Amino acid sequence: MGNFSLIISETSKAHDIARAFIDIKIANTDITILKLLLNKVLLDSDLSPDQIQQKISEKNSTKEDFINKIMKNINNNELTTVELASKLEKQSKKENLDNQRRIDSTKRQVILENISKEEIKRYSYLEPKINIILDNYSVHKSQLVKEICEILNMNLIYLPPYSPQFNPIEQVWRTCKIEIKRKYYESKEKLEKFFVKTYFKVVNGGNFFNWWEKLNSFILIKRLFLTKVSNT
Incomplete structure (x- = not known):
């Protein structure tokens, strides 16, 4: 903590x-x-x-270098008109x-x-x-x-894939979506306050920390096992 x-x-x-x-x-x-x-x-x-x-x-690039790059592509006879246009567009965007x-x-x-x-x-x-x-x-x-x-x-420490039960934010979004459907928040500030309040309500009401502790223990055991296997 x-x-x-x-x-x-x-x-x-x-x-x-x-x-x-x-x-x-x-x-x-x-x-x-x-x-x-x-x-x-x-x-x-x-x-x-x-x-x-x-x-x-x-x-x-300097103006001279940029012109040289453009001319190199223009003088490349192997490029089609479409390919040339694409390269010139990319070079221009790169300098933007x-x-x-x-x-x-x-x-x-x-x-x-x-x-x-x-x-x-x-x-x-x-x-x-x-x-x-x-x-x-x-x-x-x-x-x-x-x-x-x-x-x-x-x-x-990354959560296992597809494990919303370990991730409080998933539960927070679910709770927020239900509430937002019923109520209109006229400002960003009020919406942020509602989100923070909901976050603490969900986190404090859940057992995420216990799950994380078990998850961390599992990860440590897995690492020890893999280390032992690799050394045999």
């Missing part, structure tokens, strides 16, 4: 999940300097749209400052650069490891999330 930390983000992309784990670490460390370092990571990683575009533009994939990639890179400091890892490992139980959503298994959790001394 640890201290509570609730993060509601606009998206659930890898860089948002990474920020959430940093918040969890901040809420569960007693090391003041580590709190300061991690808060600085969050602050320095919170770039404005203009700052993100500036970083992307710094990586863009509003390319969402490049924006997300830049956000991932910035947060990893800011947290990849030996000082942060050293202080994180002075305290007991934090176990994070989460579902198999693909972003939870992203390389960024794994690297962030390695630095923060966090252990990722």
